[in-house]
Amino acid sequence: xxxxxxxMAARRTGGALLAACVILAVLPAVxxxxxxxxxxxxxxxxxxxxxxxxxxxxxxxxQVSFGHAAMFGVGGFVAGRLMLSLHLxxxxxxxxxxxxxSIFALGGHPLxxxxxxxxxxxxxxxxxxxRVIFTYWERFTGGSSGLSLPIDADLKYRLYWWALVLAGCxxxxxxxxxxxxxxxxxxAIKADADAAADVGISATFYQDLIFVLSAxxxxxxxxxxxxxxxxxxxxxxxxxxxSIAFVLMAVIGGVGTALGPVxxxxxxxxxxxxxxxxxxxxxxxxxxxLLILIILFEPLGLTGLYRRGQRWVxxxxxxxxxGAP
Amino acid sequence: xxxLATRGLTKRFGGLCALDGVxxxxxxxxxxxxxxxxxxxxxxxxxxxxxxxxxxxxxIVLDGQRxxxxxxxxxxxxxxVRTHQxxxxxxxxxxxxxxxxxxxxxxxxxxxxARDRAAEVLDFVGLADRRGQYPATLTLAGRKRLELARALSxxxxxxxxxxxxxxxxxxxxxxxxxxxxxxxxxxGISVIMxxxxxxxxxxxxxxxxxxxxxxxxxxGTPQEVVANPLVVTAYLGTSAGEGAAP
Amino acid sequence: xxxxxxxxxxxxxxxxLYATMAYGLGLIYGVxxxxxxxxxxxxxxxxxxxxxxxEQLGLDPYLSIPVVFGASFALGVVLxxxxxxxxxxxxxxxxxxxLLLFGVWLVLRNIAYLLFTGNDxxxxxxxxxxxxxxxxxxxxxxxxxxxxxxxxxxxxxxLLLRRTQVGRAIRAVAQNADSCTLVGIDVNxxxxxxxxxxxxxxxxxxxxxxTIFSFxxxxxxxxxxxxxVVVVLGGLGSIYGVALAxxxxxxxxxxxxxxxxxxxxxxxxxILLVLVLVLRPGGLFGQRxxx
Numbered sequence: 001x002x003x004x005x006x007x008m009a010a011r012r013t014g015g016a017l018l019a020a021c022v023i024l025a026v027l028p029a030v031x032x033x034x035x036x037x038x039x040x041x042x043x044x045x046x047x048x049x050x051x052x053x054x055x056x057x058x059x060x061x062x063q064v065s066f067g068h069a070a071m072f073g074v075g076g077f078v079a080g081r082l083m084l085s086l087h088l089x090x091x092x093x094x095x096x097x098x099x100x101x102s103i104f105a106l107g108g109h110p111l112x113x114x115x116x117x118x119x120x121x122x123x124x125x126x127x128x129x130x131r132v133i134f135t136y137w138e139r140f141t142g143g144s145s146g147l148s149l150p151i152d153a154d155l156k157y158r159l160y161w162w163a164l165v166l167a168g169c170x171x172x173x174x175x176x177x178x179x180x181x182x183x184x185x186x187x188a189i190k191a192d193a194d195a196a197a198d199v200g201i202s203a204t205f206y207q208d209l210i211f212v213l214s215a216x217x218x219x220x221x222x223x224x225x226x227x228x229x230x231x232x233x234x235x236x237x238x239x240x241x242x243s244i245a246f247v248l249m250a251v252i253g254g255v256g257t258a259l260g261p262v263x264x265x266x267x268x269x270x271x272x273x274x275x276x277x278x279x280x281x282x283x284x285x286x287x288x289x290l291l292i293l294i295i296l297f298e299p300l301g302l303t304g305l306y307r308r309g310q311r312w313v314x315x316x317x318x319x320x321x322x323g324a325p
Numbered sequence: 326x327x328x329l330a331t332r333g334l335t336k337r338f339g340g341l342c343a344l345d346g347v348x349x350x351x352x353x354x355x356x357x358x359x360x361x362x363x364x365x366x367x368x369x370x371x372x373x374x375x376x377x378x379x380x381x382x383x384x385i386v387l388d389g390q391r392x393x394x395x396x397x398x399x400x401x402x403x404x405x406v407r408t409h410q411x412x413x414x415x416x417x418x419x420x421x422x423x424x425x426x427x428x429x430x431x432x433x434x435x436x437x438x439a440r441d442r443a444a445e446v447l448d449f450v451g452l453a454d455r456r457g458q459y460p461a462t463l464t465l466a467g468r469k470r471l472e473l474a475r476a477l478s479x480x481x482x483x484x485x486x487x488x489x490x491x492x493x494x495x496x497x498x499x500x501x502x503x504x505x506x507x508x509x510x511x512x513g514i515s516v517i518m519x520x521x522x523x524x525x526x527x528x529x530x531x532x533x534x535x536x537x538x539x540x541x542x543x544x545g546t547p548q549e550v551v552a553n554p555l556v557v558t559a560y561l562g563t564s565a566g567e568g569a570a571p
Numbered sequence: 572x573x574x575x576x577x578x579x580x581x582x583x584x585x586x587x588l589y590a591t592m593a594y595g596l597g598l599i600y601g602v603x604x605x606x607x608x609x610x611x612x613x614x615x616x617x618x619x620x621x622x623x624x625x626e627q628l629g630l631d632p633y634l635s636i637p638v639v640f641g642a643s644f645a646l647g648v649v650l651x652x653x654x655x656x657x658x659x660x661x662x663x664x665x666x667x668x669x670l671l672l673f674g675v676w677l678v679l680r681n682i683a684y685l686l687f688t689g690n691d692x693x694x695x696x697x698x699x700x701x702x703x704x705x706x707x708x709x710x711x712x713x714x715x716x717x718x719x720x721x722x723x724x725x726x727x728x729x730l731l732l733r734r735t736q737v738g739r740a741i742r743a744v745a746q747n748a749d750s751c752t753l754v755g756i757d758v759n760x761x762x763x764x765x766x767x768x769x770x771x772x773x774x775x776x777x778x779x780x781x782t783i784f785s786f787x788x789x790x791x792x793x794x795x796x797x798x799x800v801v802v803v804l805g806g807l808g809s810i811y812g813v814a815l816a817x818x819x820x821x822x823x824x825x826x827x828x829x830x831x832x833x834x835x836x837x838x839x840x841x842i843l844l845v846l847v848l849v850l851r852p853g854g855l856f857g858q859r860x861x862x
Contacts, residue, residue: 125845181426
């Protein structure tokens with residue numbers, strides 16, 4: 001692919017993203033959404049940011065984390081605490097949450113030296129340990145009772161646009177990273193970290209970098225979540241279900257693709273809404289079943305299905321298929 | 326003019342001494358062949374120079390600068406790069422991307438400059454027509470060329486070739502040999518190569534360095550080394566010139 | 572001093588359980604190079620199965636071991652043939668196998684939750700309430716039995732791998748699967764067998780666990796972590812290495828629980844992991860765990 005083709009494709013995607021964001025931004029005014037729909041969309045945007053951030057680690061550089069809830073919890077509670085105890089304006093608190101999550105990630109640096117499965121198992125441990133420790137740390141998280149934040153209906157309404165901006169920026173960043181030299185290096189590290197070092201790429205540096213970036217975004221989205229919920233508790237923020245959710249969204253949408261997690265988040269949120277109302281006791285099994293089916297039949301999830309469809313159309317119309325399998 | 330030198334390079338793995346006091350010199354525009362029976366320490370030597378592992382003691386000096394103990398990616402920045410005995414292409418990247426990512430290691434490299442370099446290198450090794458394909462679709466010889474291209478793409482001054490001709494058919498091996506000669510002649514890169522395929526090593530090397538059980542036992546021109554009784558004995562009486570390494 | 576002896580005795584008894592857990596994970600990893608993320612789920616399933624047999628049929632848990640082994644073995648073979656086998660070659664150990672088996676774990680959890688609710692369960696037998704004096708400290712009989720059974724399992728496993736045809740084939744495949752096809756070994760059958768034995772051992776470990784600790788459908792992460800730590804520490808080469816590593820892990824855990832505030836005991840598994848990685852990243856027997 002020549003540089004010009006790449007740039008054109010990037011501009012097309014960028015344009016599409018911008019258009020989508022603009023449409024979504026004026027949607028509430030144009031369609032007069034019910035407050036339920038308005039809020040669900042806010043939550044969706046927050047969720048999308050998180051899913052994209054997880055994918056940077058799990059998909060781009062290949063470090064599958066089953067414990068991302070740890071960073072989510074840290075970010076959210078720091079943001080919540082800043083609001084409660086220091087009465088700082090919410091955006092400042094959100095950035096505080098992002099910073100806290102990033103520092104937490106830096107502390108997890110030794111974990112990054114682990115190869116694939118070892119890293120993943122370690123993250124299970126991180127998630128569990130965090131949940132236990134932070135549930136106990138009552139002075140910080142309020143223990144099992146959690147934290148109640150001042151309710152601000154006006155902020156909750158405007159969160160829609162805050163979250164939209166975040167999601168839009170994350171989507172753009174995902175595309176940009178994936179197509180940049182940074183993204184290429186990450187993919188090389190994912191394929192073979194040692195061989196990458198042998199051609200001059202410092203695996204440690206890039207893994208640290210993407211870990212911190214992922215953490216910052218998770219922390220940011222968690223801060224918004226805290227403002228949205230006005231009540232946060234460790235069981236939810238640090239819970240295993242939350243960690244699973246990140247994994248599932250990326251896998252459904254397409255692990256390693258730039259925008260797959262956006263699709264995955266949408267599908268996931270819809271599935272969960274449906275499940276909550278009809279069969280709440282089946283959600284684990286359904287998530288597990290989905291994971292199994294996707295991994296076996298279409299590892300790139302919805303994005304993979306979409307690409308298959310594209311190739312089928314191209315072949316049916318007589319054109320030669322593209323270069324990538 | 327010495328480009329790369331090792332002084333007293335030693336590596337111990339627990340009780341095993343893989344390399345013992347190796348003094349080696351590589352000049353500019355020179356191909357140095359490193360040979361020796363299995364277990365002689367050739368791959369260990371490579372790993373040490375390329376930064377994959379750290380020496381127990383000794384020094385590695387590149388162009389007057391001490392590079393001892395630098396990790397692999399920093400060795401590449403300094404100008405030393407290696408290929409692998411068993412090729413390790415990035416399976417999830419195309420042939421072009423494999424070479425491109427290696428050209429990007431200098432953080433200040435402009436993207437277009439890296440692309441140009443990658444394209445040129447692919448052309449050099451003869452893989453230009455396969456740039457959009459994935460490594461899995463290449464033959465072994467193709468993947469070895471890719472490995473070489475990737476290494477060249479980093480812009481090295483010293484290239485370490487680890488049994489690069491092993492396992493490919495004689496026609497391909499001959500083409501590869503010519504390619505290596507061009508690396509030295511056209512690109513001015515010095516090469517250290519280790520090989521079991523004797524004809525290749527003998528015909529390519531300006532000088533040969535012989536290792537046996539971690540110790541250097543001889544060096545000189547190919548003719549000198551072949552005639553050296555110590556070398557012959559090290560190979561258990563097999564004449565090195567007949568390409569019958571164990 | 573008496574406390575110290577108490578703790579050491581505790582640790583030795585616990586080590587048996589940990590070794591049995593680790594064998595299952597280690598066998599699958601050693602032969603297929605796959606980290607069985609469903610390991611904790613199978614342990615949990617084994618615990619529930621023996622509990623169920625005890626509740627419904629009055630079957631003594633120790634007698635249920637062959638049954639649970641059989642069921643878990645069958646589960647493993649089905650998982651392998653139906654799922655793991657379909658992974659692309661070279662995906663072993665990669666994200667695909669991790670996610671797949673993680674999905675299986677979730678399904679197992681849900682099934683247990685549906686069948687038995689989320690409440691803690693415990694298996695009480697005559698052995699649970701009796702105790703015996705060992706080296707001056709009072710030891711529950713059930714823990715002693717667990718150690719005995721674990722030791723027997725270790726011996727059986729050793730005999731299987733070293734003295735039988737099948738065992739030799741398993742070890743050969745673990746070393747070099749490609750060469751095995753050249754000498755007529757049905758590698759796929761060995762993979763299925765190994766996976767089955769691995770899950771079978773996990774199921775049995777679940778029975779042992781049930782006789783000592785309470786459990787619920789969410790159980791498993793801590794068991795997975797500890798098994799993993801033992802495998803990393805002990806290596807894949809020898810049964811005795813694993814047994815020794817299990818002992819070390821148990822000792823560290825017992826002392827950690829003594830030293831740490833109570834809320835951290837649930838995090839002990841993870842703390843052990845951190846310790847192992849920091850102190851002995853190459854494992855006791857030097858496998859490459861780190862990049």
